[in-house]
Structure formats: C-alpha cells, structure tokens
Amino acid sequence: MLEEDLEIAVKVVVVGNGAVGKSSMIQRYCKGIFTKDYKKTIGVDFLEKQLRLNDDDVRLMLWDTAGQEEFDALTKAYYRGAQACVLAFSTTDRNSFEAVENWKSKVEEEVGPNIPIALVQNKIDLLDDAVVEQHEAEGLAKRLKLRFYRTSVKEDLNVDEVFKYLATKHIQKMRQEGEKESEPTTVQPIRQIGLFTSTGSASKSNNNNGDSGNIGGETITLQPSKSRVPSKSKNIFSRCKVF
Numbered sequence: 001m002l003e004e005d006l007e008i009a010v011k012v013v014v015v016g017n018g019a020v021g022k023s024s025m026i027q028r029y030c031k032g033i034f035t036k037d038y039k040k041t042i043g044v045d046f047l048e049k050q051l052r053l054n055d056d057d058v059r060l061m062l063w064d065t066a067g068q069e070e071f072d073a074l075t076k077a078y079y080r081g082a083q084a085c086v087l088a089f090s091t092t093d094r095n096s097f098e099a100v101e102n103w104k105s106k107v108e109e110e111v112g113p114n115i116p117i118a119l120v121q122n123k124i125d126l127l128d129d130a131v132v133e134q135h136e137a138e139g140l141a142k143r144l145k146l147r148f149y150r151t152s153v154k155e156d157l158n159v160d161e162v163f164k165y166l167a168t169k170h171i172q173k174m175r176q177e178g179e180k181e182s183e184p185t186t187v188q189p190i191r192q193i194g195l196f197t198s199t200g201s202a203s204k205s206n207n208n209n210g211d212s213g214n215i216g217g218e219t220i221t222l223q224p225s226k227s228r229v230p231s232k233s234k235n236i237f238s239r240c241k242v243f
C-alpha cells in the first residue's frame, strides 16, 4: 500500500461546561447545521469528519463530552487516547470561563500535558451580553499556553479554523516524533569516575561489565544502559490507523 493511500486518524475531545456549545460546534463542523434547541449531552457522543490537509487525508474523530458534572466520571474515561482537544467556554457564561483551567487539568490527568489544545470562546454573536472581557480570555490563553479562538457556531465563524489548527498541530507533532525516532543515536563513550585511593592517587580500572563497578576498589565505570544501532528511517505512518 502506498503512503499516499493512508489516512491519519486523530481523536479529538471537546470539553467545557454545559451549554457552551460543544455539541453544536461538532454538528456545525461535521454536518453544517445549527439548531437553537438545547439538548444536554448524556455521557458522550461521537461524530467523524474527513478532510484533506496539505497532502494528507485526515479523519477527525470528534468526541462530544457532557459538560455537566454529574457525568464527570463517565466522560473522563473517553479522554484516554485523545490526541487533541477543544476546550470551550461561552461568551455569556462567566462560570464556564472560570472552569477552563479545571477542564484543562482533567484532560491532562488522563492524556498527559503534550496534546494540542485550542481554547475556544464560543457565542461571540452575543458580544452585547458578554460577561468575559476579550483581554481576560486572551490573558488566560497566554498563561495556559493555548491557541485561542473566538467562534460563533450559530454564525459559522471560525469553527473550521479550530479543527484545522488541531489537526495540523497533531500531524506536525507526529512527524517530529517520527524524525526523532529515526535519528541515529550516538554511542556514548565509556566514562570512568576515578575515585581517590586512601593514598590520594587517582586509580583507574575497567571491569567492562556495564555495571557500576567495584565500590570497594577505586573505579566506577558507567556505560550507556542501551546502545542503539542507527535505524533505518522509520515510516511515521506506521503509527496511524489505516481504515
């Protein structure tokens, strides 16, 4: 199979307080629709979207998680394996803004600190009723080192950009990790720490068994625990799911 035939699958979780517009955002992005009705998500929901990004075919698997605390224990299990995250709050809901850091911690507890996360201020069509100042939101994004977007799912503003950013970041990260793995590892020279004998002269001996040596004697020999042979360039796509 050719590399070009492969698709990069990315698991994205969408988190944030209830009613900030998570389900609406996913519906808008995947189906191009918006509904005014609010139906709170029970547990978790899932939709997919395929896109072409530069020369890559990407399949985004979008996990819509319930914002209500009562579902916390259940939804956390679905964070596992996430490779990117949308963390949303609403322009008209102060609590949702104040909960941002907490949501970030919850996700990072499950998936570690290194996945790309976009902080999204949704409902900017309701700026007249805003309870979060723009500088506050930008300040928070800067402090938490998150890319910040302002969206209106209703008006279809900036929604595509959020997911495009996350997919791009994920692919970049994957490629960097692939390159690192295929970099030749230089074999470290054997280092010796000469301990001074009671006479004060530095003594050297090398038992060459790879262990720290001869504490009773005078020399500790350190060797790299594993010497890796430079490997052939690895195919980064081997990490991707193939459908």
Ligand SMILES: Nc1nc2c(ncn2[C@@H]2O[C@H](COP(=O)(O)OP(=O)(O)OP(=O)(O)O)[C@@H](O)[C@H]2O)c(=O)[nH]1
Pocket (backbone or CB within 6 Å): 016, 017, 018, 019, 020, 021, 022, 023, 024, 025, 035, 036, 037, 038, 039, 040, 041, 042, 065, 066, 067, 068, 122, 123, 124, 125, 126, 151, 152, 153, 154, 155
């Ligand atoms: N004005 C406006 N309303 C929006 C926007 N996005 C979502 N809404 C409305 O906000 C309400 C809540 O949206 P949902 O998408 O159900 O919110 P949620 O975050 O998935 O909520 P939970 O399932 O409880 O976690 C709905 O009535 C939506 O129509 C937006 O950009 N602008």
